[in-house]
Amino acid sequence: xPELPEVETIVRVLxxxxxGAVIADVRVGRRDYVRSPRPSAGAHLRGRRVRAVRRHGKxxxxxxxxxxxxxxxxxxxxxxxxxxxxxPVPRHTHLRLSxxxxxxxxxxTDPRRFGGVSVAPDRDGVADGLGPxxxxxxxxxxxxxxxxxxxxxxxxxxxxxIAGLGNIYVDEALWAAGIHPLTRGTDLGDDEVRHLLAQLxxxxxxxxxxxxxxxxxxxxxxxxxxxxxxxxRVYGRTGLPCVRCGATIVRILAAGRSTHVCPGCQPSPx
DNA sequence: GTCCATGTTCTTTA
DNA sequence: CTAAAGAACATGGA
Numbered sequence: 644x645p646e647l648p649e650v651e652t653i654v655r656v657l658x659x660x661x662x663g664a665v666i667a668d669v670r671v672g673r674r675d676y677v678r679s680p681r682p683s684a685g686a687h688l689r690g691r692r693v694r695a696v697r698r699h700g701k702x703x704x705x706x707x708x709x710x711x712x713x714x715x716x717x718x719x720x721x722x723x724x725x726x727x728x729x730x731p732v733p734r735h736t737h738l739r740l741s742x743x744x745x746x747x748x749x750x751x752t753d754p755r756r757f758g759g760v761s762v763a764p765d766r767d768g769v770a771d772g773l774g775p776x777x778x779x780x781x782x783x784x785x786x787x788x789x790x791x792x793x794x795x796x797x798x799x800x801x802x803x804x805i806a807g808l809g810n811i812y813v814d815e816a817l818w819a820a821g822i823h824p825l826t827r828g829t830d831l832g833d834d835e836v837r838h839l840l841a842q843l844x845x846x847x848x849x850x851x852x853x854x855x856x857x858x859x860x861x862x863x864x865x866x867x868x869x870x871x872x873x874x875x876r877v878y879g880r881t882g883l884p885c886v887r888c889g890a891t892i893v894r895i896l897a898a899g900r901s902t903h904v905c906p907g908c909q910p911s912p913x
Numbered sequence: 914g915t916c917c918a919t920g921t922t923c924t925t926t927a
Numbered sequence: 928c929t930a931a932a933g934a935a936c937a938t939g940g941a
Contacts, residue, residue, distance in 0.1 A: 646919055701920080719920050720938075735938085755937050757920055793930060802921080809919050858919060859940075878919090899932070901917080 645717050647777055647807030648850035649861055649869065650701050653723050656864040657696045657749075660725065661705065665692045665743040676737035676753070679762035687764040688713065688740070697769055699776050700806025704769035712767045715751060718758030724750045725864040749864075770806070777807035778847055785840045789828040795839075796824035797898035808843070811856055811878045814903045816843045818877040823909040824897040830912065849874065877903035 645653070669685035671677045677684050692708040703723075704712045715723065724733075728741050728748040738751040738760055751760055761768065770776075775784060788804050789795070798804055799813045808816075817824050819842035822835060831839070850856060855869030858879065862868055872879075876886055881894040881903060890907030 649919070716920085719918070721920095754939070755918090755920090757936070791929090797931080800920090811919055856919070861919070896932095899934095900920095 645721070645855070645861060646701060646809035646812055647698075648812070648847055648871065649855035649863075650698055650703055650717070650807075651778075651851050652855045652869065653864045654696050654698045654703050657703075657705075657723070657725060660747065661693045661696055661742075661749075663692065664745060664747070665690065666740055667743045668739070668741040670739040672737040672739075673756070676751075676756060676758075677760045677762070680764060684738075684760075684762045687711070687762050697767070699770040700773050700802055701809070702769050702773070702806075704767060706767055710766065711764045712762075712769060714761050714763065714769050716758045716760075717751075718753060718755060720755040721751065721753035721758035722862060723864045724752065724862075724866065726866075773802050773806035774804045775806065777805050777843065780805065780840060780843070782837065782840060786833075786836055789831060789836055789839075791828045793828055794824065794897060795822060795826050795828050795831065796900075796902060798828050800898050800900070807847075810900050810902075811858075811875070812843070812846055812850065814878045815846050815876060818903070818905055818909060819846060821908050821910075823911050824895070824902050824904060826912045877905060879903070 666688050669688045671684055679687060693705050694708045695706045697704045697706055702714055702716050704714045706712050727746050733752050735754040736750050736752045740749045789798060796813055799808050820839040850871040853871035856871040857868035858872060877892055880892045883892055885892055885905040885907055888907035890905055892903055892905055895902050895904055
């Protein structure tokens with residue numbers, strides 16, 4: 644159930660082995676999970692070399708030679724495994740790619756199927772419809788995005804505004820910046836906006852350094868769990884004392900999602 | 914049986 | 928047009 648740091652962690656694993664590899668077999672499980680123009684995903688992918696692995700927001704793409712891409716979004720429960728072709732195939736595996744001359748298979752597994760894969764035979768659609776990636780955000784751009792009369796949590800979660808942030812990292816960044824999630828973007832001061840962006844950058848970088856957050860069962864493409872969950876300050880800490888001020892962390896609803904707030908550090912907007 | 918889940922999209926209501 | 932709330936999607940864990 645990956646946000647930007649988890650997807651970035653997977654991308655870094657894939658980059659160690661995939662660039663230069665040539666796709667051999669393509670096996671599609673559920674047809675409705677893998678979207679592709681005619682004739683078939685296999686026909687478009689077989690025999691093509693992986694040029695690079697790229698990420699934008701929560702999506703990742705294998706860029707193919709000479710052009711074209713395979714874009715993956717993991718939704719809530721999606722997972723990518725890269726390992727020996729002989730390894731047992733887990734349930735809910737919807738796509739398998741093997742590679743020429745290598746005992747290697749890439750599998751996309753997703754029990755809830757909120758994610759999906761799409762094949763673009765002659766273009767790179769990884770950023771289609773998404774805002775700028777959260778990792779490369781520049782201050783003036785961020786300022787413009789946030790200058791709306793909308794709850795800041797909803798704004799940060801909107802992938803068309805900023806790509807990559809999800810429920811965990813939004814809650815963590817708002818806590819770190821001392822901003823209540825229901826505050827309207829237009830009510831943030833200049834210094835608050837600057838501080839929020841700084842905290843977002845810091846937290847994303849730290850989460851990537853710790854290979855993401857494993858809450859329940861997230862694993863990277865080699866099966867390793869993340870370590871950043873041990874550093875969460877509000878997410879999943881309802882009822883526990885705030886490490887900064889000692890107040891009890893509460894859970895509210897914002898943008899339709901469970902939202903974790905410290906009433907001491909994040910003053911309610913009203 | 915209940916509630917909840919690292920996501921997205923659509924519908925309704927204001 | 929904008930924003931918010933709720934439901935929907937499908938599966939599994941506590």
